[in-house]
Amino acid sequence: MITLFFDYKSKIPLYEQLYNHIKKSIVNMELKANEKLPSKRKLANHLKISVITVESAYNQLMAEGYIKSKPKSGFYVLPYIRLNPVSKEKQVSIIEKKEDQKEYLVDFRTNQVDSLHFPYNEISKIERDVLLDEYSKHINHVDYLGYYDLRERITEFLFEYRGIKTNPESIVIGSGSEYLISLLILLLGRDLVYGVEEPGYLKNYRLYLDYGANALTVGLDESGIDINQLNHVDVVHVTPSHQFPKGIVTTIARRIELLNWANENENHYIIEDDYDSEFRFNGNPIPAMKGLDKADKVIYMNSFSKSIAPSLRLSFMVLPKKLMNKYHKSFSYFTCSVPMITQMIIEKFMKTKGYEKHLNRMKILYKNKRDYLISLFENSNLKEKIEIIGEEAGLHFLIKINTDIKLEKLIERAKNLGVRVNGINEYCLEKQKVQTEKIIVLGYSHLENKDFEIAIKLLEKAWVDIL
Amino acid sequence: MITLFFDYKSKIPLYEQLYNHIKKSIVNMELKANEKLPSKRKLANHLKISVITVESAYNQLMAEGYIKSKPKSGFYVLPYIRLNPVSKEKQVSIIEKKEDQKEYLVDFRTNQVDSLHFPYNEISKIERDVLLDEYSKHINHVDYLGYYDLRERITEFLFEYRGIKTNPESIVIGSGSEYLISLLILLLGRDLVYGVEEPGYLKNYRLYLDYGANALTVGLDESGIDINQLNHVDVVHVTPSHQFPKGIVTTIARRIELLNWANENENHYIIEDDYDSEFRFNGNPIPAMKGLDKADKVIYMNSFSKSIAPSLRLSFMVLPKKLMNKYHKSFSYFTCSVPMITQMIIEKFMKTKGYEKHLNRMKILYKNKRDYLISLFENSNLKEKIEIIGEEAGLHFLIKINTDIKLEKLIERAKNLGVRVNGINEYCLEKQKVQTEKIIVLGYSHLENKDFEIAIKLLEKAWVDIL
Numbered sequence: 001m002i003t004l005f006f007d008y009k010s011k012i013p014l015y016e017q018l019y020n021h022i023k024k025s026i027v028n029m030e031l032k033a034n035e036k037l038p039s040k041r042k043l044a045n046h047l048k049i050s051v052i053t054v055e056s057a058y059n060q061l062m063a064e065g066y067i068k069s070k071p072k073s074g075f076y077v078l079p080y081i082r083l084n085p086v087s088k089e090k091q092v093s094i095i096e097k098k099e100d101q102k103e104y105l106v107d108f109r110t111n112q113v114d115s116l117h118f119p120y121n122e123i124s125k126i127e128r129d130v131l132l133d134e135y136s137k138h139i140n141h142v143d144y145l146g147y148y149d150l151r152e153r154i155t156e157f158l159f160e161y162r163g164i165k166t167n168p169e170s171i172v173i174g175s176g177s178e179y180l181i182s183l184l185i186l187l188l189g190r191d192l193v194y195g196v197e198e199p200g201y202l203k204n205y206r207l208y209l210d211y212g213a214n215a216l217t218v219g220l221d222e223s224g225i226d227i228n229q230l231n232h233v234d235v236v237h238v239t240p241s242h243q244f245p246k247g248i249v250t251t252i253a254r255r256i257e258l259l260n261w262a263n264e265n266e267n268h269y270i271i272e273d274d275y276d277s278e279f280r281f282n283g284n285p286i287p288a289m290k291g292l293d294k295a296d297k298v299i300y301m302n303s304f305s306k307s308i309a310p311s312l313r314l315s316f317m318v319l320p321k322k323l324m325n326k327y328h329k330s331f332s333y334f335t336c337s338v339p340m341i342t343q344m345i346i347e348k349f350m351k352t353k354g355y356e357k358h359l360n361r362m363k364i365l366y367k368n369k370r371d372y373l374i375s376l377f378e379n380s381n382l383k384e385k386i387e388i389i390g391e392e393a394g395l396h397f398l399i400k401i402n403t404d405i406k407l408e409k410l411i412e413r414a415k416n417l418g419v420r421v422n423g424i425n426e427y428c429l430e431k432q433k434v435q436t437e438k439i440i441v442l443g444y445s446h447l448e449n450k451d452f453e454i455a456i457k458l459l460e461k462a463w464v465d466i467l
Numbered sequence: 468m469i470t471l472f473f474d475y476k477s478k479i480p481l482y483e484q485l486y487n488h489i490k491k492s493i494v495n496m497e498l499k500a501n502e503k504l505p506s507k508r509k510l511a512n513h514l515k516i517s518v519i520t521v522e523s524a525y526n527q528l529m530a531e532g533y534i535k536s537k538p539k540s541g542f543y544v545l546p547y548i549r550l551n552p553v554s555k556e557k558q559v560s561i562i563e564k565k566e567d568q569k570e571y572l573v574d575f576r577t578n579q580v581d582s583l584h585f586p587y588n589e590i591s592k593i594e595r596d597v598l599l600d601e602y603s604k605h606i607n608h609v610d611y612l613g614y615y616d617l618r619e620r621i622t623e624f625l626f627e628y629r630g631i632k633t634n635p636e637s638i639v640i641g642s643g644s645e646y647l648i649s650l651l652i653l654l655l656g657r658d659l660v661y662g663v664e665e666p667g668y669l670k671n672y673r674l675y676l677d678y679g680a681n682a683l684t685v686g687l688d689e690s691g692i693d694i695n696q697l698n699h700v701d702v703v704h705v706t707p708s709h710q711f712p713k714g715i716v717t718t719i720a721r722r723i724e725l726l727n728w729a730n731e732n733e734n735h736y737i738i739e740d741d742y743d744s745e746f747r748f749n750g751n752p753i754p755a756m757k758g759l760d761k762a763d764k765v766i767y768m769n770s771f772s773k774s775i776a777p778s779l780r781l782s783f784m785v786l787p788k789k790l791m792n793k794y795h796k797s798f799s800y801f802t803c804s805v806p807m808i809t810q811m812i813i814e815k816f817m818k819t820k821g822y823e824k825h826l827n828r829m830k831i832l833y834k835n836k837r838d839y840l841i842s843l844f845e846n847s848n849l850k851e852k853i854e855i856i857g858e859e860a861g862l863h864f865l866i867k868i869n870t871d872i873k874l875e876k877l878i879e880r881a882k883n884l885g886v887r888v889n890g891i892n893e894y895c896l897e898k899q900k901v902q903t904e905k906i907i908v909l910g911y912s913h914l915e916n917k918d919f920e921i922a923i924k925l926l927e928k929a930w931v932d933i934l
Contacts, residue, residue, distance in 0.1 A: 016751070056750065059749065059750050060750040060751055063749070063753060063859065064716065064719055064753055064754075065690065065717065065718020065719045065720060065721065065722075066718075078719075080719065080723075081723045081724055081727070082723070083723050083726055083759065083761060084730050084731075084762075086761050086762040092788045092789050092792065093788060094637070094788050094791050094792060095792050095795065111607075112607045113607060115604075115606045115607065116603070118602075118603065120598050120602065121599070123598060127591065127594050127595075128595070131587050131591045131594075132587055132588070132591065135585075135587065136582045136583070136585065136587070137582075138778055139580060139585055139776040139777070140578075140579045140580060140582065140778060140913060141777070141778060142777075142778045142780070169561055170561070175646075175804040175805070175806075176802055178801060179642075179646070182649060186678070190679060203800050206800060210653055210797070211653070212657060212679050223532065249530055249532065251531070251532020251545060252531055252545075252547065253545055253546055255532075256547075256548045256549070257548055259550055259551075260548070260550065260551045263551050263553065282526065283527040284527055287531075292550065294553050295553040296558070309606040309607070309807075310606070310607050310608070310609075311605055311606055311608060311609045311806065311807035311808070312806050312807075312808075313609070313642075313802070313803075313805065313806045313807075314806070321559045321560060324561050325559065325561060328562065328563055329562075330677070331677070333670050333673060334645060335643055335645060335777075336780075337642035337646055337804055338642070338780065338806075339778065339780045339805075339809050340778035340779075340780075341809075342806050342808075392530065446607060
């Protein structure tokens with residue numbers, strides 16, 4: 001018979017004390033497999049507790065599979081198995097990859113937005129309206145292409161701002177371009193060769209490889225990506241509005257060459273990554289290639305990372321009809337990866353023209369920041385030695401330094417004084433390829449005028465003597 | 468000389484009219500490649516407009532790559548290329564995959580939550596606090612593993628509710644289990660064989676295959692997944708707390724057998740999908756397998772889809788140290804796919820114990836719904852012919868119908884009267900495999916008592932005569 005001394009002062013209820021006792025007896029194999037347990041009534045009498053207490057203990061033991069009940073017979077111990085020991089040498093500890101922990105006085109990193117002028121109050125108000133009004137209808141479901149109304153707003157935006165005629169049925173919403181690229185590889189196939197720009201956003205090169213596809217880098221000339229290097233490429237991933245990082249606008253002739261290249265082979269596609277096209281400071285926006293895409297060979301991709309916030313994780317793409325049909329056929333079981341509430345908020349932000357106003361405000365803000373930073377360079381002791389390039393658009397520009405000093409040395413000296421700048425070689429697979437070009441990339445969007453003033457003084461100090 | 472008649476009444480500015488005219492002349496090849504354009508001053512004089520107007524037009528044409536300027540020489544037309552024609556037969560139209568459009572009076576679909584008792588006001592208040600307080604620091608960046616503080620809260624939750632001792636450094640946050648599975652395939656490899664339960668959540672089976680891995684289905688017995696069918700499996704994906712859809716709790720002995728199986732081969736891993744473990748109505752929660760995982764071979768996976776909302780797209784996993792090291796080494800360039808604001812809101816919801824209270828409220832709510840629905844079945848004309856199973860936990864249970872009538876016929880008759888129920892065969896790869904079992908799956912969490920009353924009357928009408 002099962003015997004234990006209950007601790008009546010304990011916070012652990014009696015049934016749990018009994019459950020623990022029997023469980024321990026099974027784990028220690030004092031109670032053997034197939035052994036019959038006393039009936040609930042018998043055990044209750046024996047332990048001077050209620051039948052319900054025994055029943056609760058037995059039920060929990062049954063639920064976890066320690067015992068089972070046989071109808072009209074009683075409760076039996078189920079066979080228990082021991083956990084095999086783990087050999088010491090198999091135990092590992094986590095080796096964390098530390099990010100660059102250095103604190104910079106001024107950090108000209110790219111892919112940032114201004115955090116002071118984010119529309120906190122407006123978004124908060126929209127969120128409240130959405131949560132209390134429409135959200136209850138959308139708690140349980142997100143369309144696999146994304147919220148239809150947001151796809152409508154994006155359609156309107158693309159027509160007005162980017163010269164693209166499309167429709168909500170051609171748009172797929174996803175969490176970031178990384179996610180969209182993983183979808184594209186599913187749609188296009190892992191057996192194709194994906195070409196990415198070099199210098200360029202090399203994360204994409206790694207993504208294509210990591211997701212099991214083939215990838216090549218393709219060089220640039222002054223008109224955009226080098227069309228002569230596409231012989232072994234099936235799908236080319238380009239940034240025609242504002243090449244990242246070099247700032248080149250792909251010429252109209254090169255765009256048409258690319259479109260003709262895509263049209264000549266069924267496997268060929270162009271991924272048009274329009275990542276910061278919202279911010280063109282001089283003249284009108286450069287229309288997207290997708291607007292010229294009569295053969296339906298351009299996959300247009302953009303996000304709200306630059307126009308709202310990188311941590312929003314909200315991207316979208318316009319799929320050619322053929323690929324959309326494949327998506328419907330093969331991947332309609334997917335769920336859209338972006339929270340419905342996020343999609344609803346941005347939809348409302350666009351619908352109420354808040355987004356348009358925000359873009360206009362930010363464009364002026366960034367133009368002023370850019371102008372001030374450029375003016376500081378032009379009035380600095382460095383002015384004779386530098387040339388500013390790619391400043392017409394986007395949230396970064398480049399500085400070409402006329403010197404024989406190694407780029408790494410220039411960057412190192414800036415770093416030692418607390419200023420982080422990226423060399424163009426960091427956007428290249430084979431760093432040596434561009435070692436002759438002394439170009440640095442300056443992301444300025446998240447910084448303030450006082451940061452620029454500090455930075456210029458420090459860069460003068462770092463470079464003037466050695467240039 | 469370029470000549471055009473300006474429309475002075477038009478809203479299109481003069482520079483844009485000039486730009487359009489020159490662009491058209493280049494596209495029509497009236498202006499030939501390398502042809503020299505008149506100087507800005509000459510053209511301004513000729514057209515009786517300001518030099519600045521000509522300059523704006525020339526600048527836009529240069530930006531888009533129609534013309535170029537040669538220093539100390541002037542502006543020249545760049546070679547223009549024609550877009551190749553698109554053959555008619557290549558044009559396709561979108562064939563949309565229509566979802567089941569039928570409107571049901573009562574739809575017992577699974578994977579839903581109650582939308583009336585979502586904490587709308589509480590979440591809205593937290594969102595406001597987060598947006599106006601901490602968010603500005605997190606606009607530009609999400610840690611690739613996810614927001615650290617949320618990983619802390621999840622660590623605490625897993626210890627208190629699931630008997631798992633882990634740490635924030637072992638947790639990865641992602642948008643939905645689909646996304647986490649795609650990450651796991653990157654970490655574990657496409658060359659492994661992934662075993663999923665059958666009957667089970669077959670989307671996962673398709674996911675493994677679509678992401679290029681090998682997948683097999685593995686049958687169940689009364690103790691959980693059939694350990695004897697794992698010979699060709701490397702990684703097994705199981706739902707031990709509450710098998711989906713059959714509701715089986717994997718017994719303690721089977722859990723240990725699985726852990727021993729995982730420990731015997733370096734490639735072996737267990738993915739413990741703990742999808743609705745928060746809702747156990749009778750007795751204590753069943754502790755997670757991960758709590759017994761001394762050899763660090765269990766990948767624990769869960770989401771807030773059942774406990775908050777499916778459209779939240781917020782999931783997480785606990786990675787074994789060996790896999791976490793691989794993640795740090797190879798995928799630290801990834802960005803977490805969940806919006807930072809979502810992560811911050813849920814972190815605060817957990818920290819202020821709002822989440823715990825919400826879970827307790829929902830547990831009572833769902834228990835009452837379940838009890839009422841079961842009582843209706845037990846008092847119906849169907850009671851002699853049915854057996855209720857798997858009702859101890861989760862947001863669905865099953866009804867086994869004792870009849871010779873085909874399962875498809877039962878479902879069809881219910882559908883015709885406006886009630887949707889899923890047959891267990893819909894969770895099987897080879898539908899015939901379980902045709903002998905007349906089991907239907909009822910997701911009840913999103914429905915109200917009045918829906919249950921309507922449904923029971925209709926199910927009686929649909930089935931009583933033929934059973």
